[in-house]
Amino acid sequence: MIRKRLLVLLLSLTLLSVALSSVGAQTTKAGDVTIEFIQWWAPELPAGSLRAIMDDFEAQNPGIKVKLISGPYSNTHDQIVTGAATGTLSDVVGLDGAWVNDLAKQGAITALDPLMAATNYDASQVAAIIKLNGKSYMFPVASFVYPVFINLDLFKAAGIAKLPTNRTEFLQDATKLTDKSKNQYGWVLPLSLQTPNGVQNDVMSWVWASGKSMLKDGKPDLTNPDVINTLKYIQSMYKKGLISPGSFAKQEQDKVEEFVNGRVGMMIDTLAHINMIRERNPKLNFAISALPAVDGYSGRRGLPYAAWGIGISESSQHKAEAWKLVSYLMSPEVNSKLVSIAHAFPGNVKAKPDFVATDPLFGKGFEIFQSGNLANEFVGLPVAEQLMRSFDEEIQLMLDGKQTAEKAAANAQAKWLKSF
């Protein structure tokens, strides 16, 4: 009886110790530092490519191991917020510019300036550092610009010879492309409220393309004539039935699906989707063009963009090692390699992706990128996603005929001022 009890006790202790030891089996050798890198990039890159870059880093930095934590984009944001709250956030953090203000306020991410100073880092090689109150928080590792995609077959069928360069031409082309009986429309506008970045990419981009702004001295200025005219322009297209129906529940992936299936003639979308579109519909004949500006505008055109940004957690125990990984990913050679496989534009001004020389569509995109300037005024704003959502609600009411463009802008302005 005693022997049986002793045996059971021994067995339970063995099981417990095995279970507990496997939990702490991260560091392989004594002295090795393991840093975690949370991001949404690995699933969007060719399988194993990000891991290969990490392996190269580990080879060049013996004693540091990198553990990749991958997940979808929206999930990553929630994980970072809760990870920061519980103190379990990964050392290196993949960031979107829209999150920086709130995460910095939460104390989740650390200012990078002391780390830059300690290693004499040349900040001028970084394309656009996201700063808040003078402190640097995020480097853009890869930028995805949002030009206009044109379905050339639909253009030919509608008898349009030239790609649109200003708003009037865009409106005329959309009118010629729209044929309700064939379920074909000129433009597609995703305004769903879950991920309301349609406001950033498909609405406000029109304002920035003409070199105008929605802010004044860092404060909201939505009631200025440029914003209101943009709203009226979109409203006119909606009223004329030129926009594919179902905008209020449409998300970015629905927009791309419709373009891939030849149901819309033009869409504003990220260059990152070029390969996906080619895969989904190899027969689709499409081109890239700059976003049209207001008639008569000849200055530099703002190009909306989304970036894969990188930062370091405030609660990280290995900030020096984390900084080594950040500067490695931002170095010209590695940055070129990463943006080449991601089909993005580099965060290091000295880097150049290889696809711009080999692929005509990307080459055109790079041209637009270099002749314009990156413009996304939501980057660095507080509660950026909520700002987009509250503006989205007003735009939906306007398109539904329940209020004028001026009222929509005024209501959004009032809501925004509460957050500033």
Add this chain to the structure above:
Amino acid sequence: MAFSKKERSLHLLISFRTRRAIAPYLYQAPTIILLTVLMLYPIIVVVRYSLMDNVIMNKHPAFVGLQNYIAVLSDATFRASVGNTLYFTVMSVIFHLMVGLAFAMLLNAKVVKPLVRSVLRVLYIMPWVFTATIIAIIWRLLLNPSGVVNYILQSMGIIGENIEWFSSSAVAIHALTFVNIWAGYPFYMVSLLAGLQGIPNDLYEAAIIDGASESQKFWHITIPQLSPIIISIAMLDFIWTMQVFSLVWMTTGGGPIHATEVLGTYTYKLAFSTYQFSMASTSAVIILVLSMSVAFFYVRHQKARD
């Protein structure tokens, strides 16, 4: 004696009566510990958060009492979400019951052979087996303005032009309720089928002898026999449906313009979009209170049955 010296001393240390008294608690200890750590402690923390002025974003939160509750209860969006949640939940429960009962009675019919019943039961249960994400993807495709449902309805001449099922503020909540009814009826069907098969046949035979019609048999035998089950699953379904989040978030995100805003999406947006964790905790506590009041009746009903 069979006992060794060591065992005897252990037995003398703790009296037999004490051991008998604490034995049930030792058996329950693992579950109680798990529930305390994973449920009770988080609930207490959330209630504490709701009485502070913004936690997590604020390193030094101050106690503000019921201020957050007043703010949430006077928010028009909150009231809209309560209305939507109530409509969504009540309609779901009612139609779950009707559809589930109809399918259960179909499956229970004498003409259905046991093998056929088993196969059909598996097929009819499928909507319940899918996760919210899959259901959302399937129905977003089906109810797309250029999707299959609109095509069929137009071909049959039922509608004149494509309806924007999830994008129109007039139709969105009804489309969403329909999807939830589709996804949830199998739970009722399975429970009611089991209940139907437990109704003794003699009752029906006696009714036939008394000259009862089908409708009288249904209302006076079937329903009263099933009523304990119906009340139980209706209450459970009410509690679960009131807390719906994933289905609504994946299909409409609470839009267009709060037309499908429910308590779950309202709380989520407060926490992860506006970073107001205390307000979100307040909303969560209100949902907890509402769920607990229904749960209270559920537990009382279960106890009455015993």
